[in-house]
Amino acid sequence: MQMMLQGRIVSTFLMFSLVILSGCGDHPEQTIVGEWVEIKAVYENYTDIEDDEYDHRKVTRHETEQWIFEPDNSFTIKRPHQEPVTGKWRMSGRGHILKLLYDGENSNDEVYDIKELNNKEMIINVDIDMEIRGIANFTFRRKVPSVPET
């Protein structure tokens, strides 16, 4: 009798976790796929930080760019009057970290903290392994809506 009760409790837990696993909510790796147009770039406190405190070269300036994320984890960044750059993108954590791994040997990989990601908008902060937030903040709008307007 006791064993049956224990078995029921364990199976309830397992069923519960399965339900949670198969629940609703778009997966961030699917949501990010598509073309994004940069509409805003804010560099808060960027000029206030002394050179010896932080290496400015780590924060790459991204302005009026177009970011394209492919389902095969490749990305292309199109810049005005410049050659597009390519690489691989990865997500981490609970879907709140975006890593851009650039192609080429001498490239600096970038890590962003995703503040908002939905079908219309993406807001990211540069993650520089320091307790400083909002040092460089970029806002993107999806170029082609995932659901066409009727």
Next chain:
Amino acid sequence: MIRQTGKKRTFKTNIQVASTLSMTAGIVNVASLIAFYVLTTNVTGHMAIFSEEIVKGHWHQVQILFLWIFLFFFGAFTSTWIVNVVGATNPRRANTLPLILELIIFIGIGFYGLFFYEGHLRETEMLSSILLFAMGLQNALVTTISNAVVRTTHLTGLFTDLGIGVAMLITSKSVDKAPIKKKVILLSTIAFFYFLGGIIGGILYLNFEFYAFFAAAAILLISLYWDHSRIAFYRANKNTRMIFRNRQKRQSALNRNLDENEALAEKERLRNINK
């Protein structure tokens, strides 16, 4: 140090379990933070972010955070379930089983990370979930066997108790300070080894990546082996002591008999002389 429970536990065994398992937790926590951007040894922060994500309407994140919190709880449930169910038939093995399961998890994560991990979000979520389950296992086991004196995977409550303990040592004059002193030493040991484990985990992950999890597994393995060998040594020692004690008894009995015989012979000799 793992098999003793209740009144059999001593300050020494608590120090041993605190130092080894808090170091393991420290290694795992920092390695997973660097690898997956997830803290895997406690759920306080996850609970706060869980609320934040609900407010923001990030339902995927809500789902994942719920799963992580649930798996930490489920790890604690599984550990206690194993101890109670297996403990009913084989109490000696019961306490080691959750640690063996944890050991298998660390080795599995190390191998997966080295040979299969590609850095996709699904993998990050899955591996973090498994580690949170493992830490739930460890925390519940340590809490159970030490009567809630030792907790090795998080420090919030610990620093509260440490603050109270240090203040009591300094200010209070009427109470007996010896047990408080012992508690402060124990809590400081946990904090130090958790911190040391974090440093080791960080260095190992940055240099050798997923091999860091093998280091955590190695500490667990050494603890289990040492615990087992202590039992074996005690058993062997017990047998040796019994043999020695029996031999001593026989010898003293023999000596007593010899003394009695000598005394009788002496009496007889004196009687003959008197005659």
